[in-house]
Amino acid sequence: MKRSFLHLTAGLACLLASGVSFAQPFYNAKNVDRTAMSFFDGQQTFRALEYTVNADPQSEKVCRLQTLPENGFPAITLQGISGGNSIYFEDKAQQDNQFTDNPTPYLSSEAVQTLYGFQKVMKEFDQRFGWKGFDGTGVAPIEIFLKSSDEDPSASAAAYAIHYKDDLSESISFYRSLLPQNTKPFINVLEVIAHEYAHAIFSNKTGIIGYDQYLCHEFRTLNEGIADILGLYVKNKIKQNSPQNYSWLFGEQYKVSAENFSVPKVYGFADTYNGEYYVNTCTEDYEPHPGSGVARKWFYLLSVGFQGTAYNDLGYGYGNLTGIGVENAIQIVWDAMPAITVDTDYPAFRTLTLQAAEKLYGLNSAEHLATQNAWCAVGVCDNNPKGFMMSPVNGAKGVNPWPQTQVSLTWENEPVLEWEVQMSTKYDFSANLQTYKVSNFTTVVNPKGGIAYTATVKGYYHPSEKVYTRARITQADPNFCRTAQNPLCALHQQFGPAHVFTLDNKQATFFSWVQGASGVNPWNNPTLTWKSVGDAQKYTFQVFNDKALTDLVYTGTTNHTGNFTESGVINASLDIGKNYYARVRAERTNIAQITDNFGAWSKTEMIVTVVPLTAVTQAKNQGAGDPAHLVSSMGFWVGWDPVPGAASFVVQIATDNAFANIIRTQTAAGNLTTDLVSLPLLPNQTDLFVRVLPLKGTTSGGCVNVWRVETDENAILPAMKAPADGSPIAYKNYLGATFQWKANTLNMGLVDHFELHLTEKTSNLTTVYSVPGKIFELYVNDQLMFDDKQGIQLRVQAVGPLGAKSALSQPFNYSICPDQPFPKFPSDIDKIDPAKAFTISWHPSLWLKPGDSYLVTILDGANPVPGFNNTPTTATSMAVPAGKLTGSKTYALTIKNQGACPGIDPPTVLFKTTAGGSNNPPATPTKNFIIGLHAFRNDVDPSDPFSFETSDYVLAVELFDPNGVKLPVADGNGNPVTQLLVDSENAILDMVLTMKPIGKYTLRLKMLNIFNPALYYPFDQPRFSVLLDGQAVVGNHIITADFINPGSPFNEWQSGFQFADIVVDVK
Known part of the structure; x- marks a missing residue:
């Protein structure tokens, strides 16, 4: 069998086995005898299929080289394959015993030779061994193909045959070239047909299917030898050759020089195991046939024996072998076959044949002994002379070559002075020869009695090499061979039979949980x-x-x-x-x-x-049906498993589980397993999906899970801190107020800044102050924020670096209470003559509720002066009679607004009494001062594609002196002004006043006009500030817009809106 082509024909054989040519209907089909010319064996009678072209039995008959199952034998189909076409060999109308009425490049005699030969071979195997068909039962049909070797690009021979078997089909194919220059015929002679048929039997008896996976196994060449033996045997049975006329020639009908089993080496076949021509390599191109010569020679010697003496290639001498006859020998082969496995080599097959001989003929029978002797003659033997043993044993495999290749000698009874041991990688010791002499021996007690000696030599050979070794005695006592009774004399000055062993290949094996x-x-x-x-x-x-x-x-x-x-x-x-x-x-x-x-x-x-994988820690305990985890709308901590070698990790947050819409990506260092991730501004209760990808360079790993979360703006909140909830604030508190808050449950790593929301309760409009950085207070210096008599409410919220916001904190409510009046005379520096009357005066409160009074109190130490203990009046002055006070004392004066809230304390003046003091108010001082009005409207931010510019607007300006008299307003150049055009981020009007009395001036502003379209950019609102000599009186009053009710009287962003009066206290 030519193994190198086996795998190339598998697909074709399967295709043909189920081809459309089987769809042709048969009518009145039956097997009949036909006689026709065969290619090699002349006229032959055989069984063939006859059928009619339609149901009428008298219609035209066709004879095909094919048979239906009969007499326990399987059906046989024979097809010719050429150019991809499948052809049956048929003799149709006007039958002439030429089966080429279907066009085919093949000869009728070639097809007849094949069908007739198969029928003869099947019959002989059945008669001799009781084996029908390929499978032994006659059930499986036999498929045969004649093919062109020209269509196989890897073909190395013009004519050959192949047995093919896999789990689905089994067939035998014969190949030859159709090219005119190639005249070799099909090799479908009886012994070749029987050889391929024997391969089928071998496969079915041993259970070995396919050979490509067993490229290093010696059974391949053993299989060829057995097929040769059975093929030649069946040919002789068909030819009815007697033992005397038994032909030992294989292929004599198609070979120029037929192969004689008795002399395999003449034809390039080995006759000694591991001798010349014996090769076994682990490749698909390995040619197993030369090694089959060992089996041929063994079977020949076992059958007919050998007269005379001879030496095999290993130096083993044999002679006068007695044969046991072909029939006894073939039975040993047949009975040994079923035990063959893919690991069976020649030594193992020797054991199987000895077991078969023992079972058939008895232990130590002539047949058993002849089997053993025949094996020794072909080198499958221990090759140890009597009284001597060399190891490794002959035929050993897997011998350790490292650190050195060791050979040990053991002999009995007779001391030796020196041994010479040779090692080589060739049977005739012509390659890589290493020679060692050893004269140091170890003496041991022989378990069988007497003394034994051992010696060891070490050589240097490569793993997998086949090493031949032999030994001889080079020095011994003079009387060492004085008698013929010393068996070691056979080794004196001459080498004994060689041992051959194969070194272990020292092949490394990967250690993996998944093989391969x-x-x-x-x-x-x-x-x-x-x-x-x-x-x-x-x-x-x-x-x-x-x-x-x-x-x-x-x-x-x-x-x-x-x-x-x-x-x-x-x-x-x-x-x-x-x-x-x-x-x-x-x-x-x-x-x-x-x-x-x-x-x-x-x-x-x-x-x-493998894709480096991590897992989100929080997702590990989140089942598919579990709700999403609630997280802060500002961000949250994400944890993951470490990934060795990752340079970084990328946290991805998306609005969909497929991560098609990723709204946040954050990178963390490769040595981290947690990170705090900030979110962009999203609607509350947004469902998000979180995963983490390890990253190295531009290549990312994977994440084995996804964490489902839902944003909750109330998850973490800041809290208001001061002033305390419910605290009062003076009406139009021009001194301003400082509001404080605390982080509360916030994670400050998620905070970029804060927003303070101040809501005036009457209008329900909110002014939002953006507080830069992580600052926990804001000073609001804006009288206009403290003029809502219903009070104000403050809440704070955190803002993340990407714009995400927490919910607003719980509110703090502040009442706006009537402000306290401020004393004018006397002041802390004034000295009053108690002997004279004087008048107390004060600046009125900005808010005095109807029906309320001012309460005047003068304290002498802790005691009120009679008549001045919360004495009410609605005026802004009160007379003190002469003699009411005592001289040389310090008195405390307070004037309270009756409607003021607790906590808004009136100012206290400490004045002194002394004789000759001045009881009249001093003249009001005058001074030069500047009242500045700075207004703002934003410009477009070029870095923000969504920004836009607030419309220009005009503020009308009026100024009133402390007595309520309207003053003309001029700028620094003396030019009279009545309005300020705000058309930039820095519109300024400085009102210069010269030698004006000190006191409380009133600045009245009005939104005179807003240029169309009335655009208002909510993220950088229009605003204005009022300054006195560069010091803020009103700091950044945000012009509040009411987009829900633009006509509201509280909507400051409308033309005609009159802002509340602004008090400018000039001192």
């Missing part, structure tokens, strides 16, 4: 792991891009550790998700005696660069 595949993390020292190889010193491993191992990625070496496993790091950049292919071999360091001392490369291991 290893997963590595391409980012973190991707490591290959393999089982330690004994006595290795180092290892070389290689990684390739392709399975053919042509595109090398990396080669590395690592020292042997002696641990159960060894490993090597792939110091090369590997792509994620790509398959690489690796191999490793064990090695020893070069020395003078041997170099390139390498073990066999391992089987190729597929290296799967």
Whole structure:
């Protein structure tokens, strides 16, 4: 069988087995005898299929070279394959015993030879062994094909035959060339048909299907030898050759020189196991037939014996062998076959045949002894002369070559002075010869009695090499061979039979949980792991891009550790998700005696660069049906599993589980496993999906889970702190108020700044102050924010760096209470003459409720002066009679607004009494001062594509002196002004007043006009400030807009809106 083509014909055979040619209907089909010319054997009578072209039995008959099952034999189909076409061989109308009425390049005689031969071979196997068909039962049909070898580009011979079997089909094919220059016929002679048929029997008896997976197994050449034996035997049975006329020639009808079983080496076949021509290699191209000569020669010697003496290639001498006859010998082969496995080699088959001979003919029977002697003659023997033993035993496999190849000698009774041992890698000791002499021996007690001696030599050979070794005695006592009774004399000065053994290949084996595949993390020292190889010193491993191992990625070496496993790091950049292919071999360091001392490369291991994976910690306990976790609308902590080798991690947040709409990406360092992630501004209760991807360079790993969250703006909140909730604030408190808050449940890592929301209760309009940075207070210096007599409400919210916001805190409510009056005379520096009357005066409150009074109190120490203990008046002055006060004292004066709230304390004046004091108010001082009006409207931010510009607007300006008299207003150049055009972010009007009395001036502003369209940019609102000599009186009053009710009297962003009076206290 030509194994190299077996795998190439598999698909074709399967296709033909189910081809459309079987769809042709048969009518009145039956098997009939036909006689026709065969290619090799002349006229032959055989069975063939006859059918009619329609249901009428008298219609035209067609005869096909095919048979239906009969007499327990299976059906046979025979087809010719050419150019992809399948043809049946038929003799149709006007039958002439030529079966080529269907166009075919093949001859009728070739087809007849094939069908007739198969029928003869099947019949003989049945009669001799009781075996019908391929499977032995006659059930499975037999499929035969004649094919052109020209259509096989790998064909190396013009004519050959193949048996094919897989799990679905079984067939035998014969090939020849159809080219005119190639005249070789099909080799479908009886012994070849029987040979291929024997392969089918071998496969069915042993259960071995397919050969490509067993390329290193010696049973392949043994299989060929058995098929040769059975093929030649069946041919002789068909030819009815007597034992005397038994033909030992194989292929005499088609070969120029037929192969004689008695002399295999003449034809390039081995006649000695591991001798000349014997090769067994682990490749698909290996030709197993030459090794089959060992089985041929053995069967020949077992059947007919041998007269005379001879030596085989290993130096084993044999002679005068007695044969047991072909029939006895063939029965031993047949009975030994079922026990053959893929691991059966010639020594193992020797054991099987000896067991079969013992069972058939008895232990130590002539047949049993002849079987053993025939095997020794072909080199399958221990090859040890009597009284001597050499190890490794002949035919041993897997002998350890490291650190050296060791050969041991053991002999009995007779001392020896010196041995010479030779080792070689060729049967005739002509290659890599190493010669060692040994004269140091160890004496041991022989368990069988007497004394035994041992000696050891060590050579240097490579793993997997076949080593031949032989020994001879080079020095002994003079009387060593004085008698013929010393068996060791056979080794004196002459080599005994050689032993041949195969060294272990020292093949490394990858250590992986999935056979043939290893997963590595391409980012973190991707490591290959393999089982330690004994006595290795180092290892070389290689990684390739392709399975053919042509595109090398990396080669590395690592020292042997002696641990159960060894490993090597792939110091090369590997792509994620790509398959690489690796191999490793064990090695020893070069020395003078041997170099390139390498073990066999391992089987190729597929290296799967697994996607480095992490998992979101919070998602591990979140089931598919569990609700989303509530998180702050500002952001949250995300945790994940570490990934060795990751340079960074990317946290991705999306609004969909497929992450098609990612709204936030944040990168964390590769050594971190948690990060605080800020969110952009999103609607409350937004469902989000979170995953984390490890990253190295531009390549990302994967995440095995997704964390489902839902934003909750109330999850973390700041809280108002001061003034205390419910505290009063003076009406138009021109001194301003400082509001404070605290982080409360906030995570300050998520906070960029705060917004303070001040709502006037009457209008329900809110002014929003943006407080830069992580500052927890804001000073509001804006009288217009403290003029709502219903009070104000303040809340604070946190704002993240991406604009996300917490909910507003719980509110603090503040009442706006009537302000306290401020004393004018006397003041802290005034001295009053108590002997004279004087008048107390004060500035009125800005808000005095109807029916309320001012309450005047003068304290002498802790005691009120009679008549001045919360004495009410609605005026802004009160007379103090002469003699009411005592001289040389300090008195405390307070004037309270009756409607003022507790907590808004009136100012206290401390004045003194002294004789000769001045009881009249001093003249009102005058001074030069500047009242500034600074207004703002935003410009377009070029970095923000969504920004727009607030409309220009005009503020009308009026100024009133402390007595309520309207003053003309002029700028610094003396030009009279009545309005300010706000058309930029820095519109300024400085009102210069010269030598004006001190006191409380009133500034009255009005929104005179807003230019169309009335645009209002809510993220940088229009505003104005009022300053006195550069000091803020009103700081950044935000012009509030009411977009829901633009006509509201509280909507400041409308033409004609009159702002509340602003008090400018000039001192």
